[in-house]
Amino acid sequence: MNMTQAIATAFGTASSSATLPITIQCLEEKNGVDPRVARFVLPIGATINMDGTALYEAVAAIFIAQVVGRELDIGKYIAISITSTAASIGAAGIPQAGLVTMVMVLNTIGLPAEYVAYIIPVDWLLDRFRTAINVLGDSIGAGIVDLMSRRELGKLDVRIKSEEAELNEFRNHNLNGIDSHEQNHS
Numbered sequence: 001m002n003m004t005q006a007i008a009t010a011f012g013t014a015s016s017s018a019t020l021p022i023t024i025q026c027l028e029e030k031n032g033v034d035p036r037v038a039r040f041v042l043p044i045g046a047t048i049n050m051d052g053t054a055l056y057e058a059v060a061a062i063f064i065a066q067v068v069g070r071e072l073d074i075g076k077y078i079a080i081s082i083t084s085t086a087a088s089i090g091a092a093g094i095p096q097a098g099l100v101t102m103v104m105v106l107n108t109i110g111l112p113a114e115y116v117a118y119i120i121p122v123d124w125l126l127d128r129f130r131t132a133i134n135v136l137g138d139s140i141g142a143g144i145v146d147l148m149s150r151r152e153l154g155k156l157d158v159r160i161k162s163e164e165a166e167l168n169e170f171r172n173h174n175l176n177g178i179d180s181h182e183q184n185h186s
Helices: 004-013 016-031 035-048 051-067 074-090 097-108 113-118 120-185
Strands: none
Touching (some): 016 035, 016 120, 035 120, 051 097, 097 113, 097 120, 113 120
C-alpha cells in the first residue's frame, strides 16, 4: 500500500498536523501526485476536513444520549449531524481535540458537558482511528484533485517553459548586445 507509512504515523501520533509531511511525501513519491496539488490540498484538508471526527462525534453523542436514557427525535438527529460536521471543521489537528468540540454537540441536544466523561476511556484509541481516517480522506481528496487538474497543470507547464525560453532568449540577446557594445567602445 502506498499510504501505509502516512496512515501508520497518523495512528501512532493521533495528529493529522504531525502526519502532514509524511502524507505529502507518500503522495508525491509513491502515488505520483503533483507537488503543487499535494502541498496545496493536504494542509487545507488537515485543517478543515475531519471526516473521522464528524462521524465520531455524531455516534458518540447518540451513544451518550442512549446511556443516560434521553430520547432523540428526528430534529435532534439532524442537529447532531449539522453540529458535529461544523464542530469537526473547527477541531484542531492535534490529539484529543474532538473531546473539546464534543461539548458543543452535547449542548445542542441538551446534554451537559460532564457527559463527555462517558467516552474518555475509549477516546484515546478512537482518536487514532479518527486521525487515520482523516489522513486517508485528505489523501484521496488530493488524488482526485490531481487527477482532475492534470490537463490544466500540463498546459501551465508548457506555457511556463515557453515563457522561460523566451526570457532566456531575450536575456541572451541583450547580453550579446551589451558585449558587442562594450567591444566597440574598447
